[in-house]
Amino acid sequence: MIGTLILVVCCLLSTERLIIHAPRPGRLRTPDLITLRSDQRFAQLKAVLPTTGVLGYVEAPGTVNAAHYYLAQYALAPLVVDYSPQHALVVGNFFADSPPDLSPNLLLIKDFGDGVLLLANKDVR
Amino acid sequence: MAVALAAFLCFASGFALVSLFSSGTVPDASAVLFNLTLSAGFGLGIFSLAFFLARIFAISNIIAVDAAVLVCLIAALLLARNASASTNLLMFSPGADEQWPRWLRRILVAATSLALCGALYAAIMQALAHPQGGGWDAFAIWNLHARFLFLAGSHWRDGFSSLIPWSHPDYPLLVPAAIANFWTFIGHDDPHVPAAVGLLLTFAAVGLLFSSLSMLRGRVAAMLASLTLLATPFFIEQGTWQYADIPLAFFFLATIALLAVSDEQSLARGSSSSGFLALAGITAGFAGWTKNEGVLFVCGIILARQIVFLRAGRKRSEINPSFHRHSSAFLLGCAPVILLIIYCKHRLAPPGDLFTSPASMLHRLLEPFRFEIVVKAFLRRFFSFGGWLGIPGTVLLLAFYFIVGRGQRRGLPAGHRASILALFLTFIGYFCVYLITPYDLFWHLRFSLDRLFLQLWPSTVFLFFLLITPQKLPLSSNVSR
Structure with missing residues (x-):
């Protein structure tokens, strides 16, 4: 009997912790929409690309962030985004106000704003 | 409207499949909840397979495929009902709760609610x-x-x-193919679908745990x-x-619970139908179709049941003479999905990241410091899980066993011993994967060990309370419709 009551009390204490750590109702006004924001950021670029195929990918040197790449891949799916500039079409994913100095073999096709660029690699046909 | 149609087709397919193999379930609240919660998991599994097979065979009308699957299942159900006159499910006496004082039962009802x-x-x-999910793996x-x-x-x-x-x-x-099937009905990749699937299986696991233990x-x-x-x-x-860890935990639990229901009915009656074993085989297959750890679990279940039942074969009273026929039912249940997994691994997917080079795997396996790191991590997680x-739940259950459970100690039926061994073998498999992982060991442990413990947690809780609580007596040995 005592063992059962101890188990019940510990479970209820843990449930209290679960409730206390749950997001507050006020937090719901600003939900975490990280992939939705990323989808919107890449929407214009996606509209001009073919529906399938493989794209290259570059970020600003020194700012490599795996999450940025995965969000770009998720937004551009079903296109395959290869983490390499060795493709005819390359996505530039930059977060600075102005695009950084690009590698000489990458030519800007279009700047979609918000750091999203479509580039062509002139060394790859 | 489209969501409602998708949800109906998904759930009805699951319910028809569960009913097909557990025909004639008596109208007990626990049995109804058991069938409903199982139906949710089976429905998602069927939806996933239907979508994936439609993709393989280049069928573009997915909705027609889903409807055809449901019609076929209902037709099979009607044919099976006409062919069989007796029910599979054995009812147990409700008297098992009488030993607990009424005030404690009321406290438990309030606390659980x-x-x-x-x-x-x-x-x-x-x-x-x-x-849109709680971590990177979601997107x-x-x-x-x-x-x-x-x-x-x-x-x-x-x-x-x-x-x-x-x-x-x-x-x-x-999980991805089931989500894609729902998106087909809606017409776009609505982010609410993955969230709903996760929530559904989380609480279906709770319902399945409650209903199966309530019956047994x-x-x-x-x-x-x-x-x-x-x-x-x-x-x-x-x-x-x-993530896919909760769906995997659901299918682990469903397999263990279905095997327990089948084994206990077999012990009470002296014979059992193959229906629950076939369902357990299907859920084991679905576990393998959910995550790679599920394949390990399938191997663990098959191996454990062979070891335990063949050893128990010396004591004829403990083993059902039709064991081999029932093993076949389990294997036939999981075979179609396992064949699909093998097809995917060999024809579609590139090699996995864990088993790339046998030589380096063997080298890592023989490094004692890795063994020490993994043992320490497992022990730390055991004392901090959840x-x-x-007090963590793992320690709490251990303490509960020493206070309450030891007095209930008795010989375990072979089926339950096999389920414990299966979970243990899966656990050992997880341990070995860390020994051979090509990734940084600390990083790999840090970001996955909690979730591996979680996959086994609902099944562990089920087996724990199944084994420390006295068995209910069968109410009748042959229920007719």
């Missing part, structure tokens, strides 16, 4: 605050695979490209077990993360 409300509140708030792996299956049309195989690092193209597709051991054991699961913060939190306040 409170824990359920608290867990529902926390899960819904978490899902609303993070509608880098599971929902990304769903997008490829849904959006790529005839190019759906692009999702298996090895050019996308870390997206684990070798991972099975139960009474309401008190069922409430204690579901209270333990509901009070595990990490379980509830993960249910909203849109995000409990104060």
